[in-house]
Each structure stands twice: as structure tokens, then as C-alpha cells.
Amino acid sequence: QQQVKQSPQSLIVQKGGISIINCAYENTAFDYFPWYQQFPGKGPALLIAIRPDVSEKKEGRFTISFNKSAKQFSLHIMDSQPGDSATYFCAASISDSWGKLQFGAGTQVVVTP
């Protein structure tokens, strides 16, 4: 079963708008929550990541919000640009599990001009 559940499956947003992708997990042993960005024909690349002792992390236009009690975390893309059109994956891992990542199903984001 999917250990990390991601929604929505796809998202269309206008240029300048906000994209929001949500993820939920069950395993409270997870202690690292990265987001990966994937362009067509390419491998995933790390975008931003958070640890559960922090409720929010911001890097440029990308922000992760983390709610430990609800076991949920989300990615916000502010001022979305056409170049942000990609598939976004949330993931989770446990620090003593040899780096193995559990991925969400992915969200395809399309930013219209």
C-alpha cells in the first residue's frame, strides 16, 4: 500500500498563481520529507526538504508546510511560472533505513501563460 498519499493527481494554475500539493503519511518513524521535481524525460531532482522538528521551510518561491500532529505536509509554489510545469513527488524516509525513499504518486503541475 502507498505509505505516502499525495493529492491532487494533476493541477492547472495560471502564471502568477499559487500551486498547492498535499501529502499525508502514516508511519511516525519518518523523519525526513523531501520534495522532488521531475521534468519530462529527466530523473527526479531534489527541490526542497524538511525535518519534522520544523513547521515550515521556505526556499525562494517554494515553501513546505509540515503538520506533525496531522501527519501531513504540503508544497506551496508561489508566483507560479511556466518553467515550474513539471511533476512533483513528495517522499519520506527514516534516517536509519539506508536512505530508502517512500514516494507519493506524483502531481503533474501545468502553469498556463
Next chain:
Amino acid sequence: NAGVTQTPKFRILKIGQSMTLQCTQDMNHNYMYWYRQDPGMGLKLIYYSVGAGITDKGEVPNGYNVSRSTTEDFPLRLELAAPSQTSVYFCASIPLIGVGTEAFFGQGTRLTVV
């Protein structure tokens, strides 16, 4: 540095054929992984290795085998290919384990079994 390099980029196999997906990294990373990506399913871990000579199964290992004779190379072997193995395969490596370690992915191998 080339990073993580996968070959081939595309391959069509007939049912029952076998092949090896190649993965090499030039970053001297000890930890390497094979994931498969299916539409709407995210990435699933097939096998991983924590160093030369050490491999272990991931979430979906059936139908695959791996070996790790050197730090650089981590090939994935498909024996008796089946249509269910049609997927995009990604190799990844991590420099060290612990909280906050970035995984570096190759560009993928798109495999179709017909």
C-alpha cells in the same frame, strides 16, 4: 562529474528475453538504488546497495536481480521479461545516509516489454 549515468535510455524487449540495465556513478557514493516509475504510482524501490558486495531487496524485487562488484556500478538484470515490467527505471545514489541526504537520480531507462 557526470553524476549518475544510465544506459540504455530506451529499450523494447520481447516477452521472455533478458537484459541488463546499466547504472554508473562517478561521485564515489556508497549507497545506490533502483526504482521503477509507473504512471500514477510514484517510484517504487526494487533493490538497493549499501556498498560493493552488499545488496538487498526493496519493495518490488520479483523478476529482478542486481550485483555490486564496484562502488561505481550497480546493474539491474531482468530475466524472462514480462509485460508487467514495462516501466521507467531510475537509478539513484546517495553520498551518505542520515537525515537530510539528497538522492541523485539518473535520467532513466524506458523499457517496453511486448
